[in-house]
Amino acid sequence: MATFTLTDRVRELSRPFLAPVADFLARLNIHPNAVSLAGFLGCVACGVALALGYVRLAGLLLLLFGPLDAVDGLLARRSGKQSVFGAFLDSTLDRYAEIAIFGGLIYLGLKEGQNLWILLAFLALSGSLMVSYTRARAEALGLECKVGLLTRFERLAILTLGLLSGWLTASLTIIAIFANLTALQRVLHVYHGTKKS
Numbered sequence: 001m002a003t004f005t006l007t008d009r010v011r012e013l014s015r016p017f018l019a020p021v022a023d024f025l026a027r028l029n030i031h032p033n034a035v036s037l038a039g040f041l042g043c044v045a046c047g048v049a050l051a052l053g054y055v056r057l058a059g060l061l062l063l064l065f066g067p068l069d070a071v072d073g074l075l076a077r078r079s080g081k082q083s084v085f086g087a088f089l090d091s092t093l094d095r096y097a098e099i100a101i102f103g104g105l106i107y108l109g110l111k112e113g114q115n116l117w118i119l120l121a122f123l124a125l126s127g128s129l130m131v132s133y134t135r136a137r138a139e140a141l142g143l144e145c146k147v148g149l150l151t152r153f154e155r156l157a158i159l160t161l162g163l164l165s166g167w168l169t170a171s172l173t174i175i176a177i178f179a180n181l182t183a184l185q186r187v188l189h190v191y192h193g194t195k196k197s
Contacts, residue, residue, distance in 0.1 A: 018067070022075040032076035036090045039068030043097035047104030050163075053111070058104070059163030066156050069094065091132070094152060098128050101159070105172070120172035127179025128155055134186040147189045148182035155179060 025035065042065025049058040072090055076082045102125035109117030131148060138145035150158075155175050162171020 018071055018074055019078070021071055022078050025071070025075050026079040030075070032072045032079070032081050033086055033089055035068055035072040035075055036086070036093050039065050039072065040093040040097050042066075042068065044100045047100035047102075050101070050104030051107040051111075053108060055108075055163050055166070055168065058101075059160055062101070062156060062160045062163065066160065069152070069156075091136070095129060095132060098125065098152075098155075102128070105168075116169065117172065120169070120176045123176035124155075124172055124179055127176060127181075127183055128152070130183035131179055131186065134183050134190070138186065138190045141190075143190055143193055145186050145189060148185050150175065150178040150182045 042061055046058045046061040046065070049055075049061060069090075072086075076086055102121045105121040106118050106125075109115065109121060127150075131151065135145045158171050158174055162168050
């Protein structure tokens with residue numbers, strides 16, 4: 001059965017705002033893969049800013065470059081440049097982007113002697129990667145698996161708010177707990193789905 005997540009709802013609500021951006025980029029003949037790469041590089045810059053201790057700058061970078069994750073797919077569809085490799089590249093760069101961000105947080109925790117940040121960032125990264133892996137593995141088996149409390153959109157939104165507000169520990173705690181719960185939720189979803197078949 002198809003599911004409709006919060007991420008899907010946000011994409012639908014934001015489409016009227018993002019569509020003109022996608023159309024503008026299409027007129028400039030910008031390739032969707034270039035937008036995916038720009039979003040990835042923005043997240044790397046966010047990770048570097050975190051490693052250097054510029055927490056709010058990192059939040060601003062994430063706020064600026066995070067939406068490109070929705071623009072690249074929309075651009076691909078509206079410009080007729082959808083491709084299997086483009087989807088694969090986008091997903092791969094998304095994973096590396098999260099590694100860069102949480103890696104920056106871990107480095108910041110090491111530098112500041114904040115062992116709690118290190119632990120929470122590690123757990124958040126682990127949960128984030130497992131959320132993506134469980135969906136990818138399920139879909140490779142021909143199963144729908146978009147369920148979950150905390151998909152990438154929600155994780156980035158919570159982290160952005162935490163970085164901008166200074167509530168870093170709270171945001172990391174939420175992601176660390178609920179990202180892993182989401183991975184577990186997908187495991188159970190696949191279990192029940194395969195049990196019925």
